[in-house]
Amino acid sequence: MVISREFVTWDRPILHSAADWLIRSATVSPENLPLVDLSHCLVVVPGGLAGRRLTELLIQKVEADGRSLIPPGIITVGQLPEHLYEAKLPFASELTQQFAWGETLRAFGNEPLKPLIPFPPDANDLGTWRDYGDSVRRVYRELVSDALDFTEVAQKAHSLEDFTEQARWDVLAKLQNAYLARLDALQMWDKQSARLYAIKHDECHSDAHIVLLATVDLNRATRQMLDQVAGKGGKVTAIVGAPESWSDHFDEHGCLIADAWADETIELDWQSVAIVDGPTQQADEAAGAIAAVAEKYTAKDVIVGLPDENLLGEVRRIFGQHGLKCRYGPGRSVVSTLPFRLIETIIELSQTRQYHALASALRHPDLFVTLKFAQPGIEQLDEWFNHRLPDVIDNSIQNEEVAQAVSKLNELAAPFVGEKRSLPEWADQVRELLLAVYGSQIIDLDTEANFQLARPLQSINEAMAQWNDIPPSLSQAFGASEMLRVLKSQLTSSMIPAEHDPEAIEALGWLELPLMDAPVCVVTSFNDGLIPSANTADLFLPNSLRNLLGLEDDSLRYARDAYQVQVIQHSREVVKWIVPKRSADGDPLAPSRLLFTGGTEDLAQRVHKFFGMPEDPQNQAKRPSEKSQDHRQRIAIPQPHQLEVIEMPAWDRFSATRINQYLKCPYRFFLKYVVGLRGEDDWSTELDGGAFGNLAHDTLQAFGISDVKDSADEKIIFDFLSAELSDLAVKRYGKSPLATIKLQIEQLRLRLRAFAAGQAQHLQNGWVIHLCEAEVAGPYPIISVDGNEIELEGRIDRIDYHPESGQWAVWDYKTGDSTGDPEKDHQVGPRDDKRWVSVQLPFYRHLVKSVGVRGEISLGYITLPKLGEEVRFREANWGEDDLDQADATIIQAIRDIRAGKFFPPGEARYEDEFSRICQDTVLGKWEPAQ
Template identity: 75%
Template structure:
């Protein structure tokens, strides 16, 4: 190797940010003077960085350091690692895009017989199922790309794997080797190159060269092919320098390319000060502690000097929510996924509706803000849609909608979806349909690129257009007609990793992913989710390359990932003035989380204390509010939202009439009574996937009412009773929910039919005991008896499910149907407390004994339930055993409730054991919710 230039390594101390040390190193080597102008000429430098954000920041630092020195700067070309190989050889053929590669792999797979593919795909798709073939092809493409980047191919893997004990995948790899040969031949025929294969070809044929001075900055995990290409460049007198972000005495931890040596990092002690580690409970506490950590340094550092690490980006929403409560802004550097933007979601909504005509697709489309405007809808239209859904619970859109404005909007939407309905086209032809739709919705909008519309509209549209442009690059021989749904699946896959950058916010605190943190130069860094599985990351189960095979092949395995993350922790810890590591004990779903194993490296002297810190009581979040702005209120007081207590009411109801339902709601929760009967609030949405308890009960009541008013109501023949109920149930359900309700509703109807069978048995036995149905589903709106409350008469009104009479004994009974899953007991439902001191919590049945007098019932009346409980429970007639004293106390409860309502006693709210439409307003699920002063 005499006369050959080796890659040189320069170690940059980590006593300050690596980018600043790198900028100084570059300036020192680019500085020169001429007679006319001192110059920093870096035009011959090609700087390679791990990510684009680090590259942009490096250029900023270079400009800042040269400014004011009287010198001029010619900046270097800065690229990311992924673009480096194509600077090191000359491509002789155009590259196949990733999409073209996917199509080529899929077509190659489809061309092989089922017998040949059997070791790889035991049950291959039908030849016409092009989408499934492409999915299989894309899986193989990803494996091939990784292997070729490490200077391997399928046949070499098969040979190497023979040395593994009990290796049983040889037939699979033999098939993969045949597929590889056919795939590359197909691309040769198309006069295209697979980019990864082209790089390997350039290495094997010694074609790599570069005239620029290549400067590798923080590239600690280059793949094998890239390293081989750099070796060839240096062998041909090319200049390659690796700037390693570590002190020189750590050089044994890096190879000749400045990449990590996994074995050297395996037992290295990680220098984390445990005073900087916070053990918290869950996501909310993570966000609280992040705000607290920022508050503790807020007087010494600006927002630009603070950075948040998000190894788990699902925490971003909670971070932003908590920050907003403290007047802080959080900017997520990577930005927003294109597939989450409104233009892309519009395409998905339209195509889904065109293909399925299901209700949820219609509702999604109509609620899309941009389609909402295009269709000239208003909130009343959405309310009509919700009302129709809750009345019909449809699975598909049918002709039962009667609202003219809603019908007009659906017609316009149908016209928009028509081009995407059932036709198939080659992929490039679909781009015209997509552009036409986007033009209809967005064509008349003007976008100022200096506003947020650039990020929410212009850039997503550009990304969609760029992705569709790739469709025209796919050779015609690989194209097959596809449906609109398949087209959207391809477009989503193309854009799955595409991001719209976040809008610039000068006062925002930056949040970044884990891999971007080490080279950033903010002096304060708060790392969240410092948990095992994230740091260090773990390889999930790999269908083709398990960890043992990866290690044998020298691919990135768990040990290399551990080394990379251990290095990054060291860099963050040493280059920051303040670093905080937050370790949650559970996820948002409540699943337990383990702390990062990097917290337990090195010396075991204080290991018990470290273990105890994690498994002990979680720490309280730092009192963030005391240091942010001038507000010194307690943190909990600042974030909690009070339930609105005093609202301006222009006119209260007259309170002349009361129903049992209203009194029961007041006894359950006075504030809910206020929301419903004073504020007139109603919940209406279309999120139900099955009949809620009320709707299920109504279907049962309507069926039982039909029986109770029929000619056979007093039959004792069980079969006659059930046949009538079953037929009537089908008739009522069909009239209410149509012929195509949701599948869950069909199941509920059949479940109710089984309950009706059990009811028929119980009703037959009840009739044989002498009871006849006197009246059924009686509305008592104008009773003959009123109740006097403090000298003011009150009219009682309501609806009684059923009144029975026994002519033989002269007895009367009032029944209320109960269709809940659990068996209801009238006494337990109405009273709570110890025996002899029970409190009335409901008054429905005692209320009815006043109403029945208006329909001619005199004398004593028994009160009870007819329970149609869940399957397996016997239908029973359950009479309550209340005494006259008990019922007098019930009347007193009714009177007191009416008195309190008239006096406006509606606060505070009460928790209920189930979720209802007012649960969020009443904050039922909020721990430690705000309580009024006592």
């Protein structure tokens, strides 16, 4: 008996046609009962979602006729082979296979293994051996699924011209024999090898009527098994979702013939194609397409295709702004859930004792509750971090609440420190950790908590249960990190489905779209590389070798995706194809080549639609629409009068720092000094400019008040500065600071060496240090602003005196990478119309009066530039007119601050804690909120 093919039109949803066909083929009851008996059928579907939907349709159609249903067996393609033969030995689990391959490679010997692994890991590095083994296992699995093995590939590869990997495949063939022998000794079977054995020994058979439903890309092994079933009188039917006129595009198994699709014209309605710019515009276009049909269709009638899963977040965000819900059918990976992240965080803390592990643990929502940690504690933790910038956790945490939380975390982490254990022993420790955190919670299985907590816990427990099945000869003692590595590899592909929501629009991956029957389908990311997909780099099986072996290659992927496009286009009432021109990173994207198939008569118009000028009013990528402009202005910068101010400052005393900050950005000045906002995080991995400058200033201050300040010996000066820097660094950042901080300290030490040389020469020129870090704390100098006496305050880095000339010099230390030009730093604009943007040095002219300095004063920088540049004492060349203009700038700034002029933000755009509020990268940002 041969496999029969049944063609069902793609002008309606394929699942509906298949359900009708199955009902017609049902066994007739001899008692003439109203019964549809499909128990003799075994229906094979591409994925589980299609199987569940088929069951729903069968029940609906049968019950609508007042009959009852005995449903068919419904399985996925991957489950089919084990229904066609009888296994003689228990199967090795996927985890056991991974361990067996790892041990096989490790025992093979480094020298024979070199063609495959030129630099093998250490013999005790079991995790890396298992990773290599898993890579080999995946290749072996793919080959066996197409009725091949490593030995056959090694033989066939000889026919490839200039093939250079023969030695590698010879090693793989030997490894295959060693791996199978290892499983035989354990009385286990490799599932893929068992299928191949069944084929070679003609063992495949089935009494069921096997119905292949739109399984258009069956692998060779499965097709050979089905041929054996049909050859022994078994009944096999392939339901093909296409008109019968397309029969020459499908083989006898209902699978695609790649060559037949290579030059086929893909029928697309160009009115349904939207060219957009990037991810946000994709999501906007999808929402617009749904809004356009909202009067006729509800959420359950709409499906969104996501060939690029990375678009999901943006789709959810934009849909939310439009009042739409979005449910992602595949769900989320277990390793991204809170229970797994809890295990990961605690084990990392137990192994590294690094600050980032502590911070992650204290911010974990479930640990946060367990530890009874409060928000002020997080703020105090951030404050401690920014003060110390620690690499590892030490005893410098003074805050009692933080210290108590760390102590409790240490108790949870203690079982994972030190000794190695077997995997089943580790499973007990993991369960105890989860019980300590989640044991007191009661979970309602009918709520979202079931999906967010109960199901991940169940998946983790089921994964650990498999550890008991690993033969002792393959399992050794593990450290906690190695155990976590095993658990993560098990759970990476394990998904937790989202809770069903009848009001949510379903989003699915590309491969699941064709068999879904929602009448409205919006497909995003219709780009080359995704549709059709491509295997751009394969370590073992490049496309040329795949083609030789008859494996799935780019031509078959093209055929599959071309077919799916046809099905979607024909079977839906409304289809929208969205083609972005750029990725989230701004990289250019190519449109799917399926847009340019067929004849050439309208090819130019199609190319022009994507690459041409913005002449098409429907093309949102080429000219901004009113909608996109509205979206840009949706979040406006809050006006000062819209923000709550607890207490307005008196504004009767100012420092140069505040004046400079106002001149730079009035709005940031308002946020910081009026509203009282401040940014706090623990993201730093090095000293920022302020911390680096403070370390330099404090070191130089210690020098400026020491006896060494009057020395002209460069070595004495540097030795003092170097010792002082080391002492300050240990006091502030501990004995084990971050590596980047160690480097910065040494960079500063090099700058101080250059300073020592410059300072010695400065002393020889007759200048002596009069004051360092001179703080004006009263009586304060006064400046008059509109009849009001305004006090001035601040601190001067350094004041020098020249006894012979009676001159004074006021200096500001500069530690930036540039050499620092005081005039360019303070003024901008043409020579005859300069504008003051900083008043730091002119401000000092007023402050020095409070510390007893009288007479002629020069102003300038002492620069401590990066390595390779000498320290310089750079004096500013300002005349009295310049300094009078600086005073006028100070007075105007004070006047504006007292008048409440804090908007708009400054023109300069720079990154700080307020840059997002100020929307420095957004055009039209100054427009006020309505």
